[in-house]
Amino acid sequence: MQDSNSVGIVTPQYVHIDKTLKLKSGSVLTSYNLVYETYGTLNADRSNALLICHALSGNHHVAGVYADKPKSTGWWDNMVGPGKPIDTNKFFVIGVNNLGGCHGSTGPASIDARTGKHYGANFPIVTVEDWVETQAQLAEHLGIQQFAAVIGGSLGGMQALQWTLDYPDKVRHGLVIAAAAKLTAQNIAFNDVARQAILTDQDFYGGDYYSYNTLPRRGLRLARMLGHITYLSDHSMATKFGRDLRDGKFSFGYDVEFEIESYLRYQGDKFTDLFDANSYLLMTKALDYFDPANAYDGDLNAAFKAVKASFLVLSFTTDWRFSPERSRDIVKALLNNNINVSYGEITSAHGHDSFLMNDAYYHQLVQAYMNNIEV
């Protein structure tokens, strides 16, 4: 299907950052690579740049397609493009693969120049703050002093929020979608079960599976299946799959019978070809550790004192992994600091995944907000 509002053919770019990065954990990376894509044109004032931060399993390929892969549409192509809510005719849009990822930026599957081997278990744990720091290095490389906006959903929303805390003068607007100022115990619990699936896979080899020419497929598959359940709503699963059986009758065995089983297994299998288990572990840890209020005795109002950006915060009614209540916590702390903020609670049947879907009201809200950003 030809989309006339697509950014079209895109090409990833690489930057080698040769500057020591001191991570929150205390570990140090002396240099690293970041892969990124850009869409639109940076204006003469360099005032129209915006950064899109990705979620758990996302990457730098936000929009458009690769010339050699016609089905390789970017993960937020419905949102980003000419005339779309994040309009590439107006903005210069940057997507970046986070450090520790597995799509081109330095991560556990990369070769450590010092040893000539995969980093594997030696790759340090990275946090949302660390990502913001690397993204700031990318901005510097691109000659961008200030972002018109930093935008993200879920874990990406956490990065957008962190940007406004760490660099209050370098971001004018934060769009924080289906996110939270910290995970709940229940949310951390889901992440831990996902990690345990990977960590206890016999093919994990303590994270050094690359050296054994194998992958912890079973663990990653289970982790993804579990994650997927939590990204959907009860209602959307019931509507999409119900209790439908693949063969129309019970087979009284443990093979795939229900359509939902088929779907989850397919999603799990597909994911093991696309994602690195160590990166998955890292990303879930970054989620768990995120808690900007922690340094302020749990006081989110105090944590937001330095914020200068204006905000659009959005949540989805059936999102139980990052519930509207968590977004309201963010809004409340912004209100308490007299920050310009708008909050939309979008009625959607699709759970956490709603933030990636085509929903007229959702897209109109983003479009209306983006239209009023001065560049």
Added chain:
Amino acid sequence: MNTTTPITPPLRPDFAAIAKWIKPGAKILDLGCGDGALLRYLHQERHVFGYGVEIDDENVLGCLRNGINVIQNDLESGLSSFASDSFDYVILSQTLQAMKHTAEIIREMLRVGREGIVSFPNFGYWKNRVQVIRGHMPVSESLPYHWYDTPNIHLCTLGDFEALCNQCNAIILERRVMNKDHQIELLPNLMGKLAFYRFKRK
């Protein structure tokens, strides 16, 4: 689709009446703010900073298009997102009569704002009374609905509202009663179509 109505200030005498009470630069919370027209007007006229609260999707979208801060929230569930004493004025413009939790919202306004401003259609207006005497529920310019399709479930007169304020421990600071763009001084509960009150905590 165009959900926003451009405001020409003289078009809305009720906006002008509210604006007169607002100190320049004040911090405002506008409950049931529609597409943000009042806040936009107050921003132009009084340089206020503020937020609107709206439940309706189209109105929230209208606010964003108008560049107005808006929080999508159901007023019936209270104002728990807003800290006590955090606004100079909390405004409830022609919304009170459509709310279920009438006393609760007045109490919440008193908690969140240093002053509250409420406007509502006066049910005691003589034309309404005439229609009731003739045996019908009033339908008029300020009450344009029929009894069976009206969102206005809690209509009141000036006297009724003043009694509620007393019950909610509010002191009335100022009252303004309007009929179109005229201010009514004589027999306000009979002659006034629209009532405005400014009040604070006792």
